[in-house]
Amino acid sequence: MSQAHEILERARNARLAGKYEDALRDHLWFHEHALAEDPSLAGIRLSFALRDWIYLAEQFPLARRALQAIRDRDTQRILNGGATLGLFQDISAINSALGDDRSTHELFTQLDTQLPELARDCADLALPALVAVEDFALARRYLPDPVARITALATRVNDFAEEMAKRGNTSSAPQLLAFVLNYAKEVRLVVEVLRRLGEDEEAFKASNAALEALKSDALRDAVQREFDKPGSTIAAMVAHAKAEGSADKQ
Incomplete structure (x- = not known):
């Protein structure tokens, strides 16, 4: 386990022990420095780490203000000329954790006007916020070919499923389910924009x-289940984790 991962665990344990200032200090360090030490933590940094920060x-209200301050700082960096896709991804993830999709929408509308090339690069990341605030017209402008977008997303799912099949490693099943879940969410966003x-x-x-x-019946069935009953993929992920845990105990 890397030092960065250990610090994230330390933040969680500090929170559970009521040592809120220590927990915030570790969250701040992790957000600012984890990728320099371990780039593989990129996904965790913008998902589980932010979830724990919200907890x-x-x-500890100061933790929320600290997270908002990072978001505001990075927003100004973009608007002052330090524009990058990665920075927008950070901001949109923080806003999602804060339940503040409107701020992502406001930033994206500024990019749309001032930095259209960056807006095109960031459109996929901005789409959930645009739908959340019901700016369907702006979302549609960045979906010139909805079917082509969905086909490109499906290719990623197909490629991962094929690679998983070649390895024959069932430990990758939760990752495939995560691909299915994200794919279904993305498709629902596109379809909602069109319908609205x-x-x-x-x-x-x-x-x-x-x-x-999608190339396989299994993938089509999994996605159809998620369409018909949102949350079924998460339930499958939980069931797989429980099965793996039971197998480890035997």
């Missing part, structure tokens, strides 16, 4: 493409 903020703008025929084409672009 801390529920008990009255483009029912395009929405129908996009929905069909979402299944037709």
Whole structure:
């Protein structure tokens, strides 16, 4: 385990022990320095680490203000010329954790006006916030070919499933389920934009493409289940984790 990972664990333990200032100090360090030590923590930094930070903020309001300050600092960096896709990703992830999609929308509208090339690069990341605040017209401008977008997303799922099959490693199953979950979420966003703008025929084409672009029946079934019953993929992930835990104990 890397030092950065240990510090994140230390932050969690400090929070559970009621040592909130220590926990915040470790969260700040992890967010600012973890990737320099271990780039593989990129996903954890913007998911589990932010989730734990929000848990801390529920008990220690200063933690929320600290996270907002990082978001505001990075927003100014973008608007002052330090614009990067990675920085926008950080900001949108923080806003999502804070339940503040409107701030992501406001930043994206500024990029749309001032830095259109960066806005194009960031559009996929901004889409959930645009839908959340119901700016469907702006979202549609960055979905010139919804079916092509869905097909590109399906290719990633197909590629990962094929690689997993070649390895024959069932330990990758949770990752595949995560791909399925994210894919279904992305498709729902695209379809919602089209439907809310009255483009029912395009929405129908996009929905069909979402299944037709998947290469295996198993993938199509998993995605269809998630469409029919949102949350079923998470339930499958939990069941797999419990099964793995039981196997380890035997």
